[in-house]
Amino acid sequence: MLLTPITERVMSKALLDVLIRAGLVAVLAIFCFRIFVPFLNLMVWAVILATTLYPLQVRLRRSLDGKDGLIATLIIFVAFAVILVPTFMLGAAVADSIENMMAIVRNGSLRIPPPAESVSNWPLVGQRIYDFWQQASTDLAGLAQKFAPQLKDAALVVLTTLTGLGAGLLVFFIALIVAGILMAHGEKGYYSAVQIASRISGPENGPQIADLCTSTIRAVAQGVVGIAFIQMLLIGIGFVVMGVPGAGLLALAVLLIGIMQLPATLLTVPVIAFVIVTEGVSTATIIFSIYIFVAGLADNVLKPLLLGRGVAVPMPVVLIGALGGMVTGGVIGLFIGPVMLAVGYQLFWRWVKDQPATENIGAREQP
Structure with a gap:
């Protein structure tokens, strides 16, 4: 035409x-x-x-x-x-x-x-x-003179880190x-979130996506902070019983390390070495070393149990999203990563299942 x-x-x-x-x-x-x-x-x-x-x-x-x-x-x-x-x-x-x-x-x-x-x-x-x-x-x-350049660089790194932590704490x-x-204004905010999600993905998917984002953020927050707190208690009790200097501050450092999704062994291994060097090898130090080392690895067992609770997606999706988001986006990525991955996972499988029923390809009408 x-x-x-x-x-x-x-x-x-x-x-x-x-x-x-x-x-x-x-x-x-x-x-x-x-x-x-x-x-x-x-x-x-x-x-x-x-x-x-x-x-x-x-x-x-x-x-x-x-x-x-x-x-x-x-x-x-x-x-x-x-x-x-x-x-x-x-x-x-x-x-x-x-x-x-x-x-x-x-x-x-x-x-x-x-x-x-x-x-x-x-x-x-x-x-x-x-x-x-x-x-x-x-x-x-x-x-000290021999390693002066390395010490200067390390001091600059520490100073930069402390400055960044101060600025981050102020933003927090x-x-x-x-x-x-x-x-x-929580109810109005939730209604607005549902409206935005419905506008993007359709009215039938909007409430589910809004609820999924909410539950994922809460699961990650509770799982991360909860696991870090449990580790702080386990390791802090060992420090106090063994009489490690500054046990309370070291336990608080374990909590901060856990929240930042860093392995607690970064702190527990040096403390174990310090105790063995100062106290010598004995039954008490061996038991302390084994206990603290195992407690430092407890997050590897607790994460699969706690991190994905209450979320309508498999736990590995939340865990991979949290770890990947932490690597790419820092602490904020720890929350954004699992939310994005969970939403993408749900939309992908909804798209896979939303297809017309087809007959078996191998079935053919007989003449």
Whole structure:
């Protein structure tokens, strides 16, 4: 069928109008994203915290006669206290330790005891450790001068890390305040989330996707924090019983390491080595070493049991999403990764199952 010149001009004009509108919408979206992107991490953290803490608000609503604003304020104040007190204690202890170390270095009273002869008999690295330790006990200044460039680089890395942690903690506290505002309007927020999901994936899938995102965020938050807390208790009890110096601070460090999804063995193995070197090899130190090492690996058993509870997708999907998201996006990726992977998993299988029933391909009508 041939189109008349008038019809062609009308269609061309309509197509041009559509392209111009699409271009203007794209430009508007780009500008909006550039304006919003400095606050992206803050808002993502706020949504994660609000989603995680909202069930507590629902429970308290019955006792406080539905005063959502007051309930959200109380929850945020308690969260501030729970986070600020250990953070202040840890910061004060670290500052005191650094100050004492600097005073010891200035006074020249830093002395490292010589190694035991048994250290040289350790397999593979025993002799190297013995020689290094021996030089540190006899000529610490010369050893420090020898490794001055490496020590300078390590100090810069530590300083950069501490600065990043301080900035991240500030963002987290602001996000906690924003989360309180979101929780005060939790029902409206959930309804908006359902509307957005329905607009993207259809009205039949919207509520399910919104519920899936909510349950996944809560499962990851409860699983990660819960596992880290259990590990802190197990390892902290061992530190206290063995009389390890700074057992409380080390247990708190285990909690932080667990939340960051790093292996607790980064801390437990050096402590085990310290106890063996200072206390010697005995029945008590062997039992302590085995217990602490096993407790440091407990997250490998607890993650499959706790991480995917209450989520309508298989646990490996949540676990892979959490680990992959942590690698690619940091701590925020720990939550975003499993949410994206769970939603993609559900949509993929919904697409696979949403197909017309077909007869068996091998079945043919007989003549």
